[in-house]
Amino acid sequence: MESILVSSCLLGRPVRYDGRGKAVHDELFAQWRTEGRLVPFCPEVSGGLPVPRPPAEIVGDAAAVLDGTAQVRTAAGEDVTEHFVRGARLALEAAERAGARIALLKQGSPSCGNGRVHDGTFAGVSVAGDGVTTVLLERNGVSVFSEDDLLAVQSLLKELEK
Numbered sequence: 001m002e003s004i005l006v007s008s009c010l011l012g013r014p015v016r017y018d019g020r021g022k023a024v025h026d027e028l029f030a031q032w033r034t035e036g037r038l039v040p041f042c043p044e045v046s047g048g049l050p051v052p053r054p055p056a057e058i059v060g061d062a063a064a065v066l067d068g069t070a071q072v073r074t075a076a077g078e079d080v081t082e083h084f085v086r087g088a089r090l091a092l093e094a095a096e097r098a099g100a101r102i103a104l105l106k107q108g109s110p111s112c113g114n115g116r117v118h119d120g121t122f123a124g125v126s127v128a129g130d131g132v133t134t135v136l137l138e139r140n141g142v143s144v145f146s147e148d149d150l151l152a153v154q155s156l157l158k159e160l161e162k
């Protein structure tokens with residue numbers, strides 16, 4: 001059975017910057033949970049950041065963060081890049097340990113976003129882009145989806161389990 005690495009907050013765990021979760025209420029998601037496929041992981045907490053914590057945004061893009069040429073910062077300018085990169089590496093290790101080829105990660109997050117992130121100005125503006133963990137997982141062959149793409153996850157599961 002295929003495992004799915006999943007953002008802990010999507011399971012309702014209170015690990016987000018604001019001390020809350022963001023539970024997904026969906027039949028497919030509940031089914032995967034019951035089947036024991038879901039491997040919860042929070043890159044930011046595992047990377048050493050507290051709950052709650054100041055929100056952070058990528059200044060530049062996530063690939064450049066991993067390559068050491070861009071940063072993740074809070075609105076006050078604190079550089080939290082090291083925590084984000086460590087969290088991404090630990091997420092990859094967790095996926096590899098579980099044999100997960102699929103990840104289901106929270107849209108819009110500077111770690112977990114896949115397709116959309118904030119623009120680094122703290123003005124509430126979303127732009128096309130991925131989070132730091134998403135980019136590292138994808139570089140290593142893990143297919144990353146958001147909570148908006150559950151049907152696509154289902155299709156890939158069927159494909160991988162043929």
Ligand code: SF4
Nearest residue numbers: 007009042106109112
């Ligand atoms: S880092 Fe990912 S798992 Fe952790 S709270 Fe943010 S979106 Fe959720």
